[in-house]
Amino acid sequence: MIRRTILRITKRILPNNSLLRRVLKKLAIRLGLISPFYADGRYREWVVSTEKMFWTPQRDLGYKPLISIIVPVFNAPEEYLLEAVYSVVNQTYGNWELLLVNASTLKVTRDATASCSNIDSRIKVVDIHKNLGIAGNTNIGIKHATGEYIALLDNDDTLAPEALYEVACELQGSDKPDFLYSDEDKISPDSEQRFDPHFKAGWSLHTMRQVNYLNHLTVLNAGMLKKAGGYQPGFEGAQDYDLYLRVIDAGAIVKHIPKILYHWRAIATSTAANFSSKDNVLTAGKKALSDHLSRNGLQGEVTSIDNQPGFYDITYKASALEVAIVILPSTDSQQYAEYTRQLMRLVSGVKGVHVYICNLKANKKMLSMYENVLTSVHADSTEEYLTKVKNVSTAETMVFLGAALLWNEEDDWLERVAGFLGQCLDVDVVVPLIIDELSNRIIDAGSVKIGATEMPLFVGYPVGAHTFLGNSTWTRHLDRCSGRCIVVRKEAAAKIVASNPSSIEDIARAVTEFSRETILWPRTKLNYAGDFRTVFTGGNDIMPIFCFSHQELSFDKSTYYIPSGADNA
Amino acid sequence: MHNAVRQRAKTAFIIVCWNNQDLLPECLASIKAQTNTSHKVIIVDNASHDASVEVARKEMPEAEIIEEKENHGFAKGNNIAIQKALEDEEVGYIALLNTDARIESTWLEILTDFCVSKPQAACMQGTTLDYYNHDVIDSTHIFISRNGQGTQGNWRNISQTEFGPKKVFGVNAAACLITRKFIEAQPFGTELFDELMFMYLEDVDLAARATTMGWDNYLVPGARALHMGSASSGKNPGFSLYYTFRNNSALLLKNLPFRMVLAMTPAILKGDLDTIATLRHRGQNKATRMVIKGRLVGLLRLPLYWKKIRALRRARSVPYEYLWYLMQRGY
Numbered sequence: 001m002i003r004r005t006i007l008r009i010t011k012r013i014l015p016n017n018s019l020l021r022r023v024l025k026k027l028a029i030r031l032g033l034i035s036p037f038y039a040d041g042r043y044r045e046w047v048v049s050t051e052k053m054f055w056t057p058q059r060d061l062g063y064k065p066l067i068s069i070i071v072p073v074f075n076a077p078e079e080y081l082l083e084a085v086y087s088v089v090n091q092t093y094g095n096w097e098l099l100l101v102n103a104s105t106l107k108v109t110r111d112a113t114a115s116c117s118n119i120d121s122r123i124k125v126v127d128i129h130k131n132l133g134i135a136g137n138t139n140i141g142i143k144h145a146t147g148e149y150i151a152l153l154d155n156d157d158t159l160a161p162e163a164l165y166e167v168a169c170e171l172q173g174s175d176k177p178d179f180l181y182s183d184e185d186k187i188s189p190d191s192e193q194r195f196d197p198h199f200k201a202g203w204s205l206h207t208m209r210q211v212n213y214l215n216h217l218t219v220l221n222a223g224m225l226k227k228a229g230g231y232q233p234g235f236e237g238a239q240d241y242d243l244y245l246r247v248i249d250a251g252a253i254v255k256h257i258p259k260i261l262y263h264w265r266a267i268a269t270s271t272a273a274n275f276s277s278k279d280n281v282l283t284a285g286k287k288a289l290s291d292h293l294s295r296n297g298l299q300g301e302v303t304s305i306d307n308q309p310g311f312y313d314i315t316y317k318a319s320a321l322e323v324a325i326v327i328l329p330s331t332d333s334q335q336y337a338e339y340t341r342q343l344m345r346l347v348s349g350v351k352g353v354h355v356y357i358c359n360l361k362a363n364k365k366m367l368s369m370y371e372n373v374l375t376s377v378h379a380d381s382t383e384e385y386l387t388k389v390k391n392v393s394t395a396e397t398m399v400f401l402g403a404a405l406l407w408n409e410e411d412d413w414l415e416r417v418a419g420f421l422g423q424c425l426d427v428d429v430v431v432p433l434i435i436d437e438l439s440n441r442i443i444d445a446g447s448v449k450i451g452a453t454e455m456p457l458f459v460g461y462p463v464g465a466h467t468f469l470g471n472s473t474w475t476r477h478l479d480r481c482s483g484r485c486i487v488v489r490k491e492a493a494a495k496i497v498a499s500n501p502s503s504i505e506d507i508a509r510a511v512t513e514f515s516r517e518t519i520l521w522p523r524t525k526l527n528y529a530g531d532f533r534t535v536f537t538g539g540n541d542i543m544p545i546f547c548f549s550h551q552e553l554s555f556d557k558s559t560y561y562i563p564s565g566a567d568n569a
Numbered sequence: 570m571h572n573a574v575r576q577r578a579k580t581a582f583i584i585v586c587w588n589n590q591d592l593l594p595e596c597l598a599s600i601k602a603q604t605n606t607s608h609k610v611i612i613v614d615n616a617s618h619d620a621s622v623e624v625a626r627k628e629m630p631e632a633e634i635i636e637e638k639e640n641h642g643f644a645k646g647n648n649i650a651i652q653k654a655l656e657d658e659e660v661g662y663i664a665l666l667n668t669d670a671r672i673e674s675t676w677l678e679i680l681t682d683f684c685v686s687k688p689q690a691a692c693m694q695g696t697t698l699d700y701y702n703h704d705v706i707d708s709t710h711i712f713i714s715r716n717g718q719g720t721q722g723n724w725r726n727i728s729q730t731e732f733g734p735k736k737v738f739g740v741n742a743a744a745c746l747i748t749r750k751f752i753e754a755q756p757f758g759t760e761l762f763d764e765l766m767f768m769y770l771e772d773v774d775l776a777a778r779a780t781t782m783g784w785d786n787y788l789v790p791g792a793r794a795l796h797m798g799s800a801s802s803g804k805n806p807g808f809s810l811y812y813t814f815r816n817n818s819a820l821l822l823k824n825l826p827f828r829m830v831l832a833m834t835p836a837i838l839k840g841d842l843d844t845i846a847t848l849r850h851r852g853q854n855k856a857t858r859m860v861i862k863g864r865l866v867g868l869l870r871l872p873l874y875w876k877k878i879r880a881l882r883r884a885r886s887v888p889y890e891y892l893w894y895l896m897q898r899g900y
Binding site (some may be wrong): 058066077078083089091092118119120121122162190191192 | 897
């Protein structure tokens with residue numbers, strides 16, 4: 001409360017961004033009165049209540065593989081390097097080896113790294129006299145690694161003390177994963193604050209094709225990594241992305257560890273605090289992704305998204321477009337007619353699109369104007385309507401639209417989504433993002449299962465918001481959709497229609513039952529023409545996961561993710 | 570003999586005793602029960618006027634007993650015994666044990682196994698639990714808190730199943746293991762504890778010295794010990810407060826960088842005032858006088874430490890920022 005009053009007073013006396021304000025702010029940071037990083041109190045509370053720094057329980061593990069941790073050291077500030085090394089020394093799992101690849105040019109860092117070998121006998125220092133870049137240095141570390149698994153650690157980041165133990169837990173059992181990744185968060189330069197966690201989704205190749213969300217902490221099977229050749233030259237800036245895609249294409253089994261095991265140091269020179277969109281980084285990422293697509297026999301063009309470095313967009317090549325848009329019936333016939341008119345204006349020019357509507361008795365003029373592309377089906381119930389449409393239509397892709405969603409005129413999303421479904425044969429249903437254009441907030445992004453509950457994603461958040469679950473514009477696997485708008489492949493559409501859905505909820509249920517894979521595709525944003533206040537009650541109707549209150553500690557994300565039996569592409 | 574010298578695997582248990590005849594038998598019994606039998610015991614008797622020496626001789630005839638003519642205090646008593654212990658070439662570890670501390674049978678084994686792979690290890694302790702309630706921790710480590718006061722880590726917390734040794738700022742000298750390499754690397758001879766500090770805070774001083782010199786102190790949770798806490802001097806709280814505050818300024822200025830002490834000064838003053846306020850609230854007005862007297866006398870005694878401050882400044886090798894991290898959290 002005192003803080004709030006002080007803030008109010010300062011806002012009045014010191015206008016925003018004035019010189020005096022900036023100088024005083026710097027002074028206050030120096031004196032330690034305020035923190036230079038925004039640390040969300042809710043996450044901090046959650047950390048304090050869930051983390052057991054001293055008392056991490058362990059069970060006896062039957063299989064204890066040697067895990068090699070490779071740290072390429074290049075002019076790291078001494079205190080960060082020591083923190084990194086001691087975070088490995090403090091691991092509760094004992095069977096590790098730490099390889100410090102000493103490529104530093106500053107004498108202080110070289111000596112500090114060399115003296116680290118005195119800390120523990122499991123620490124080895126590999127001296128190299130020429131800095132080959134982070135990729136080359138890590139490759140040398142890989143060459144010297146003797147462990148069965150290799151973990152990568154940056155020279156200024158830290159591991160949670162139970163990190164290797166959690167990794168080893170996943171390696172018990174007969175089907176050992178080759179590629180493990182965990183959740184991560186950021187740590188401030190003074191190691192006091194932890195903020196900006198990233199609770200990652202389970203393994204989904206489609207998300208990986210948009211962004212390298214695996215990031216840290218990754219543990220790879222040493223044999224597979226060495227066979228893949230380690231980092232390749234020519235991908236500077238996106239070398240991790242290229243490596244992970246190559247290892248995944250070589251057939252690695254990917255497993256997610258839903259625990260925060262890695263703390264990424266946020267300093268000005270690292271990418272955590274300041275991701276600058278250098279050109280070579282973008283080109284390298286695009287090249288890595290296009291190589292991946294060609295390795296998998298997919299045809300598509302990779303572009304990078306303008307003000308979002310690290311995020312890519314693939315335009316899959318579509319064969320001839322054959323889309324049937326089925327507008328679900330609505331009680332308000334005048335609104336229905338108006339909506340149909342608006343929709344026809346958008347799609348009438350697009351070749352290969354056919355629109356089906358139900359019972360539009362009025363406006364014969366419209367029916368005659370769009371004779372070839374618009375068909376009115378007479379039916380008494382939604383089930384009958386859908387069955388009749390399915391019998392008539394032979395389109396490859398079907399779009400089931402609730403009567404309140406529209407898209408932008410310039411958007412060629414129908415071709416793009418048809419291309420996506422045409423090339424990625426494992427996906428059955430694509431769900432576009434539904435937003436409110438005026439406030440630019442997300443209304444519907446599908447929902448996922450968290451534990452036993454179902455949680456709608458990102459409702460009320462601004463489009464493009466960066467959340468604890470990642471960015472809201474990432475392509476994601478969904479457990480459930482709301483059924484307001486789905487794009488379905490014809491085989492799955494047949495199954496959905498055969499289940500006789502009579503409402504949007506029935507369609508949603510059918511999708512959950514019959515779809516092999518449901519993908520959220522936020523590249524396309526449909527505008528919700530209705531009143532968004534009926535969707536969420538305005539104000540603070542924000543998603544429950546952002547309440548890291550003590551009651552929410554059962555934040556078990558195990559069913560958010562693709563079940564373990566699914567394939568990898 | 571040659572192999573033993575190279576390995577130096579023997580441990581010398583050092584017990585400083587002052588009128589503790591009732592506590593000695595259990596303490597010595599816990600040493601006798603150790604699974605690692607490669608040890609010897611040295612007992613320093615600081616001129617006790619009860620039957621401590623006789624009890625010790627009866628309980629453990631093979632122990633070496635050094636009878637001092639006057640009470641030298643904890644620091645000097647330990648230093649004398651350590652000098653004696655290091656004369657034996659086989660001794661590679663010194664284990665300090667308070668008379669009111671008892672160790673579990675695997676204590677020595679776990680700690681000696683641990684430091685084999687750690688060339689830079691200085692002091693180690695296990696989890697020291699409260700003697701009267703085995704679920705409550707007496708200390709897992711010690712550190713200097715933000716207001717400059719030596720603090721026992723996790724004091725009075727409930728003990729849970731713990732794993733994972735960790736590097737800590739320092740260890741509690743009630744039950745700890747110190748490597749010979751560290752003692753021999755001291756900047757002024759092998760005087761391990763600072764004898765100018767008669768009692769109290771010498772273990773914090775040792776911890777700070779080890780950490781700033783770049784050595785590692787570890788907590789190894791599997792090795793358990795039980796500690797009663799302040800058995801010798803707990804009867805007189807004024808006494809302990811006086812010595813604590815007297816040694817505090819010296820402790821900080823000896824080991825920590827000057828600008829760090831300067832940055833801590835407001836918090837130190839606030840801590841002193843808080844201590845006085847708490848004591849007055851509890852009605853111990855005489856103790857307040859002890860706190861103030863201790864602080865002032867401590868500041869006046871600083872010139873005595875001048876040579877040591879200079880030597881330690883030269884020996885300091887840990888980066889300033891990393892020292893702050895360890896100080897803030899203790900581990």
